Amino acid sequence: MSGKRLKKRPVVIIDCPEEIPCNPCETVCSQGAIIIGQPITNLPVTDEAKCTGCGRCIPVCPGLAISLLHYDYSPSEASLTVPYEFLPLPKKGQEVFVVDEKGRYLGKGNIIRVIPPEKNNRTSLVTFSFSKKLYKKVKYFVLKRENLIDETRKYEPGKK
Ligand code: SF4
Numbered sequence: 192m193s194g195k196r197l198k199k200r201p202v203v204i205i206d207c208p209e210e211i212p213c214n215p216c217e218t219v220c221s222q223g224a225i226i227i228g229q230p231i232t233n234l235p236v237t238d239e240a241k242c243t244g245c246g247r248c249i250p251v252c253p254g255l256a257i258s259l260l261h262y263d264y265s266p267s268e269a270s271l272t273v274p275y276e277f278l279p280l281p282k283k284g285q286e287v288f289v290v291d292e293k294g295r296y297l298g299k300g301n302i303i304r305v306i307p308p309e310k311n312n313r314t315s316l317v318t319f320s321f322s323k324k325l326y327k328k329v330k331y332f333v334l335k336r337e338n339l340i341d342e343t344r345k346y347e348p349g350k351k
Pocket residue numbers: 202203219220221222223224225241242243244245246247248249259
């Protein structure tokens with residue numbers, strides 16, 4: 192994705208690696224920014240130039256595979272909006288750990304927005320902010336009270 196597009200407005204991120212018969216993300220996007228086509232088992236391809244960042248595709252995905260990246264949330268922070276299926280919901284202002292696709296600790300973040308399920312097609316959406324430097328790696332967050340992440344176990348590129 193070009194840096195120019197990234198800075199323009201929030202953009203969809205899809206992590207859907209399985210060739211399953213599924214396409215609600217494609218049908219809900221009125222901008223034609225998600226393409227699956229035929230056969231329906233094709234992996235979704237995104238057209239970032241067409242994506243308006245509306246977020247309508249997030250709650251329709253049964254695989255919780257869609258998020259929305261806002262690179263310019265603030266001068267120093269990016270934000271990510273993700274579907275969230277746990278209770279209780281986090282609270283705005285709460286500090287969290289941000290993690291990569293394998294749950295590895297990357298740094299700290301803050302919850303900046305929570306949309307409860309009754310206001311969003313039965314899917315909670317949580318938006319959290321974090322250092323802009325981490326925008327390519329951050330995939331999710333972990334509540335600090337869950338104590339699942341060893342804060343000292345920093346992510347080191349190349350190490351598993
Ligand atoms: S965020 Fe909106 S415009 Fe972008 S892909 Fe999803 S539904 Fe389409």
